[in-house]
Amino acid sequence: MRKLKNSELGRLEVEEFKKADKIPLIVILDNIRSLNNIGSVFRTSDAFLIEKIYLCGITAKPPHKEIHKTALGATETVAWEYVDDTLTLIKKLKDSKIKIVSIEQAENSTLLQDFKVVKNQKYAIVMGNEVKGVQQEVVTQSDFCVEIPQFGTKHSLNISVSCGIVLWDFFKKIKY
Numbered sequence: 001m002r003k004l005k006n007s008e009l010g011r012l013e014v015e016e017f018k019k020a021d022k023i024p025l026i027v028i029l030d031n032i033r034s035l036n037n038i039g040s041v042f043r044t045s046d047a048f049l050i051e052k053i054y055l056c057g058i059t060a061k062p063p064h065k066e067i068h069k070t071a072l073g074a075t076e077t078v079a080w081e082y083v084d085d086t087l088t089l090i091k092k093l094k095d096s097k098i099k100i101v102s103i104e105q106a107e108n109s110t111l112l113q114d115f116k117v118v119k120n121q122k123y124a125i126v127m128g129n130e131v132k133g134v135q136q137e138v139v140t141q142s143d144f145c146v147e148i149p150q151f152g153t154k155h156s157l158n159i160s161v162s163c164g165i166v167l168w169d170f171f172k173k174i175k176y
Contacts (some may be wrong), residue, residue, distance in 0.1 A: 005055070007124070008153075012108065013038055014073075014076060014077055016045070019050065021049070021080040022048060022049045022051040023050065023051065023170050023171060023175065024120075024123065024125075024172045025050050025051055025052045025123050025174065026050070026052050026054065026098065026122070026123070026124035027050055027054070027124070027126055027127045027163065028054045028090075028125065028126045028127065029041060029053065029054060029055050029056060029087065030056050030126050030127065030128045030129065030134055030135060030138055031056065031058045031086070031128070032055075032058075032059045032060075032127065032159060033056035033058060033059075033130055034159070035060055035067050035070075035146050036062055036066060036067075036070045036160070037158065037159045037160045038059060038071075039071035039074075039075075040070045040071075040072030040160035040163070040164075041127070041160055042055065042062075042070075042071040042074035042080070042093065043071050043072055043158070044167055045068060045074065045078045046077050046078050048170075048171040049169065049171075050167065051122075052078070052079040053079065053081075053123075054082075054083050054090060055080060055081070055082045055083070056082075056083050056085070057085070058087040061123045062080070063075070073091075086126070086135065087135075087137055087138060088139050090138060090142070091141070094112050094143075096122075097121070097122070098122045098123065099122075099124070099144065100124050100142040100144070101115075101124065101125045101126065101142060102125075102126045102139045102142040102145045103125055103126060103127055103134065103138065103142065103143070103145075103147075103162060103163075103166055104128060104133050104146075104147065105133075105147050105155070106139055106145045106147070109147040110144060110145065110146050111120075111146075111148075111149050112146050112147065112165070112169055114174065115144065115146050115169075115173075117170060117173035117174055119174075123170065124165075125146075125166055125167075125170070126142065127159050127163050127166075130158070130159055136166065146166070147164055148162055169176065
């Protein structure tokens with residue numbers, strides 16, 4: 001085996017990325033406090049051709065040095081918008097027939113591997129605050145609650161790790 005050079009990776013240029021077909025998936029960051037987590041979500045969203053990111057509540061917005069440090073330019077490729085109130089956004093998205101999926105440990109949640117993605121349906125996944133998770137009011141208004149199974153002692157993952165797992169899973173289910 002030989003490691004590939006950057007020139008061999010088939011990376012899209014910024015304008016090519018903006019014109020590329022995106023998967024019908026939106027990420028909602030609900031009161032994320034860590035700028036590094038925000039940047040990581042941008043970078044992962046770029047990797048999986050996510051349609052858009054909504055930054056809500058206390059979630060910081062680009063441009064910001066700490067977001068840029070982990071996003072590595074993905075704030076320039078992935079479409080994003082700031083919305084003050086997550087619940088208002090969810091109502092608007094639901095009115096547009098977008099299914100809301102909170103990523104949270106909750107009663108009657110569906111394990112990620114068991115969640116069935118419906119073809120041609122657009123989804124918005126909600127990632128919650130590092131300490132408090134997704135707001136209960138948001139979970140209540142969601143169409144689905146999906147949980148990442150965990151088997152160790154912590155039952156807690158960093159939001160950027162959780163987002164990466166979920167985006168990869170949805171990407172596979174949507175594309176293949």
